[in-house]
Amino acid sequence: MKFEELQLIEPILRAVQDEGYTNPSPIQEQAIPPALAGRDVLGCAQTGTGKTAAFAIPILQHLTAQKLESGRQRVIRALILTPTRELALQICDSFKAYGHYLRLRTAVIFGGVSQNPQVDELKRGIDILVATPGRLNDLIGQGYIDLQNVETLVLDEADRMLDMGFIHDVEKVITRVPSERQTLFFSATMPDSIMRLCNRILTDPVKVAVTPVSSTVDLIEQALYYVDKTNKRKLLLYLLKNPALVSVLVFTFTKHGADRVVRELEKGGVHAQAIHGNKSQNARQNALNAFKNGDIRVLVATDIAARGIDIDELSHVINYDLPNIPETYVHRIGRTGRAGLGGTAISFCCFDEKESLAEIEKLIGKKIPVVEDHPFPMEIFVQTPKQPRQPRQRIASERGKQLSARKTADGVPTKPGGNRSKPKYSRKG
Known part of the structure; x- marks a missing residue:
């Protein structure tokens, strides 16, 4: 038609x-x-x-x-x-x-x-x-x-x-x-x-x-890399050495994670910017414009941008962190392969994310092809133990300890300024 x-x-x-x-x-x-x-x-x-x-x-x-x-x-x-x-x-x-x-x-x-x-x-x-x-x-x-x-x-x-x-x-x-x-x-x-x-x-x-949400766009090529969490940064830099990754949208789970990935990429010589909810609207729009114009090759985003970024001919989407909601995976990779064009969606998966991966594959109705030939294969096959939350403790300064220990002869504590507090006396009638 x-x-x-x-x-x-x-x-x-x-x-x-x-x-x-x-x-x-x-x-x-x-x-x-x-x-x-x-x-x-x-x-x-x-x-x-x-x-x-x-x-x-x-x-x-x-x-x-x-x-x-x-x-x-x-x-x-x-x-x-x-x-x-x-x-x-x-x-x-x-x-x-x-x-x-x-x-x-x-x-x-x-x-x-x-x-x-x-x-x-x-x-x-x-x-x-x-x-x-x-x-x-x-x-x-x-x-x-x-x-x-x-x-x-x-x-x-x-x-x-x-x-x-x-x-x-x-x-x-x-x-x-x-x-x-x-x-x-x-x-x-x-x-x-x-x-x-x-x-x-x-x-x-x-x-x-x-195109129901459970069936991803057919033209999108999907690939899965099993990698330890500590090696994700190295794997990302390794993949970005390939000039075929012309424009790359990288998704992280948290805002701080997005900023951290940008810092690591810049250290590795890859120009990138982050876009997430903590950024001002002007900063987000400037980053998006720089990406669209080709001034930067990599844009790192949280899921706030999963449905808000419309970029023609986006070559690659990389799930640096797998989403914990399977539908979000479909929305993320849908950023590429738009308007009938092809695209590639790459996902990193550490051992802690295997449950999320299983839910994603159940939703899309197929296994994501695994790439085994890469320099950072998964070596940790146990769940990362969650660290107990440490209670915040008030730590007195050395000066504060000295002041609290000092007493005057009549038992009245010294004030922080060093002046002695005047004892209160009751007037006898």
Whole structure:
């Protein structure tokens, strides 16, 4: 099928062609027609399948069909909720790209940065708002956002929003949009909590399921390296000597682990930057831009970026630490092999992570091929004992010990400043 067969208006077709697309992806082919017809859509699709265009194109066409009256203030007519800042920015960029030849305004709001530029853009009037739930509710509470004119509500990466604890913020937003609306709901997984939310907010939805989360993208080549935890850094540097690893996204389990990997890579002569929740929004965006532009070869990330990074032609994903949630593995490796391109996902596994590996292989329904010919094979085959937490002790300084030991002749302790405390006397009547 060609995009021309989806009955799209000429300005959108031209913008899609400018982006280099000729054939819709399966999720786009199945979701765009019912969305154009005004139906609610329930889409189950993992990252990298083209979900953004599946809801952005119908929204742009719908809003263009309803002409804005001359002189009338623009109001928010489409709202897209998404869990992370990075994903919000990318969705906004997609709306601007597909709507390049349309007279529609799109804005994005998220936390972690000053709200003032966002508020200024809202005051100028917009048609489409992309938002993270926390900042959205904050600005609603301050009176800067009114959602009573929303015609289409999109929940993107709904399962991730629930995982990140946004369920109450999402519920608040739903109560503020009109009950008579179109709702487009997309999630990579469909646990019971998601289905209960779907049943409450969707009306007779068209269900679209493409590439279920348990089946990873076929074009992604997967490889597994058994390695001791202490040798992961050496193995990573060893693999990065291969020039075929052109652009590498490395996932670690913790924020401190990401920073530590970056330091070790820099010591080994490999330029890298980290992106995680402790970084400011500007620092995260600068690191992402440097990676996209090829200024750095390696980007090290925690799972906050697993669904928020969209990079064309990413050659490799490396799981430096295996995730303890098997679905997260699928989301991570889905960063490569996008838009029909190939890619490679490499995973390191120490003995402590073998249980997580078993759960991942059960989910994807196959064994990950093991690479045995490497210089750092696993040699530790016992569980690393967890160190007991040591109670914090207050250690007195030598000066403090001396002061506490000193007594005056009348038994009154000396004050820290060295002055003797005056004894208290009671006045006898």
